[in-house]
Amino acid sequence: MKKSLLVIHIIVLVFMAGCWDRNELDELAYVIAIGIDAIEEDGFVVTYQIANPEEAGEDDVASEIISIHAPDFLSARDLVVAFVTREVVFTHTKVLIVSEAFARRDEFLNFMKPAIRERQLSRKINLIVSKERASDFIRNNKPTLETRPHKFFELMTDRWENTGLVPDSTLHSLFHRMEEDSGVFLATYSSTVQVEGGREGKEDDHIPGEVNIQGGNPTQTIGSAVIKEGKMIASLTGEETRFSLLLRPEKGIEKMIATYPDPLEEKYRITARLLAEEGSQVHVNTKNRAPTIHVKVPVKLEILSIESNIDYVEDLEKQHLLKNHIKTLIEDKLNTFIKRTQEEFRAEPFRWSLRARRTFLTNKQFEEYRWMDNYSFAEIHIEVDIELKEFGKQLAPTDMKQVKGD
């Protein structure tokens, strides 16, 4: 009796393996990255980076990259059969890369729509705007530390969230922000082509391609592409991206390292790590046509290095001076940037609309208020609330005069 039951169970198991939708792992080709370029005549070039799951040694290629001309990036899937023997699936796709030239066109968002309808594509895919053609981006991207392309993209997006130089941009948030229609969306901005000579700038005052690097992977991801009403209108440097994230009511950055000029000796700089343990406190008043916005930005500061010989650590008066100095510096920069968003973008990347919504009772009232239009006339008060938290493992800086012996 028991044996026959066992046999029946085993037979049933055979039939439960799935019928029509059965797939063998080694018959599938997993697309890791999808690139989209617009070309002059009506049409697009779609690039697929397909992972090679059988890669074993150093001689194997980790992925295969294919570019084809297609009417949209999903229909290209069937055309790929001409080159690839396996069934192409998007279930493990990590990133969608679009070229800047395409992102600036009107049909950009329309062309992205199939991405959220397609059942295999998840809404949490990252969106990257590349300065050059997306097909070049994928080909140039040669991660050296990570042999697997999917791991590279996975780790990179995690790192971005920590430093705040790059916004966290997923398809989910792109469509959410576009449908919400109350602000601009920040997409990850990247490049694999270094601009000749680079640009002289401080650590985060860059857009991709401008960072002077030698060796390593040519991919530079810093700053963000500003997408308003379905197309790209401008780009932000890494610094501006950090500000946008810092000013959001929800926590956007964990920690970031930045340098500031020394308050007493202009030629030296002070390096500090900013910790944002909570989001900014935003209060919006929408009683009038022009909203009034009060933002309090709480940051904790950790001094990492003091180039000059001035003791900002043990001298409490100087500590206070340093604190106020950095506070005004950040506030000035924030105000300049906010002015830019009001005048150039005429929309905000700070997600303050979330707080504005609280002041209304119904959706209709909020829609009629037209937050995006009114934002350019908003009166904004920024207050940075700095807390000097730590000074590392050293008290006063080493006196260079003593070291040199004079």
Next chain:
Amino acid sequence: MIKPTDGKIGSREFFGLVLILILIKTTGSTPMYLFKLGQNATWMMPFFFLLVIIFPFFLLYKVLNGNKDKHLIEIIYSLLGKWAGFLLISFIFLYSFSSLVLASRSTVDIVGTLFYPITPKIMIYLFLMLASFFVAKRGLEAIGRTTWLFYPALNLFLLFALVLAFPILHVDFLFPILGPGLPSLITSSIKHSATYGELFLLAFLYPFIRSNKDFRNSSFLGILFVTVQFSVILAVFVMAFDYPSIKNIAYPFQQLTRIIEVNAVLANYDSIFLAVWVVASVIRFAILLYITTLIFAYMIRLEEFEPLLLPFSGLIVMLGIIPENPIVVMNFFNTVVIESGWMIINSFPVLLWATWKWKERGAY
């Protein structure tokens, strides 16, 4: 001591039935339709549903309690007479049958669209109904036990999904707090109060529940529980997707389980939720099948209804496969069944109670 079974169910089994039957609606097509009306304030609608149905349900309970030795169909016949009674029962039967057909089709559509695109719908449908038939065939006691066994698992997974979704939720998405405005919220809630209609169908199981106290406690406590859970789940959907995006998202529950992730390694595990959800659906359709068959059999005064379960399962597949696509099903279900069902389910208890009281007075 092992008690011999009497084919009846106790309070916790009935409690499980109430919860599973209504709660599972949050994972189907119901939220899609509710979000169009309630926008970001949809989470309030379950409370309005409760307010709308609680009074008629209380009257129904009074009627049942006053005629303990009969089941509801007998009561209807004896109170309203042969013709009017038949008319009313056939309306209830139509409501129950059509919601069974359409809800099962909707489940098949979700499984097909999101997980098995190539598999023919009819095969998924056959397997689903076959499984439900087997559960229903075991009798009410078995259904009740399965439900009670499974209910903690279902809740655990819902909680799991909720905890994992936590990082992507924004409380701000719930604002403006009143959504489309209070008047429109209330009218659409009244119109869709048939979302809780299964509670009235469960009243047909009254004679199979051990005691009156079991029925009273489980149903009233159950519906309160359902309301809170229903509301929390709807709120989570809004906090994850925001209005107006939520209007355009098909199958919010399944999409939510796709977005959430523990970390980079555990990123694609929506199939776990699929398994739990399919089992819950099978139980749901087993109960509905059981009740619908029971209503039909008693309506035409058959003594035995269990032989009818198999023909009914077949009939459901045959009818359910007819609609062309999920949207046709969803629209038909919500505009016809739900929006006309609310009148039936809310009015018949009042009618029964009034006749009962009137007849009682006449008897003295």
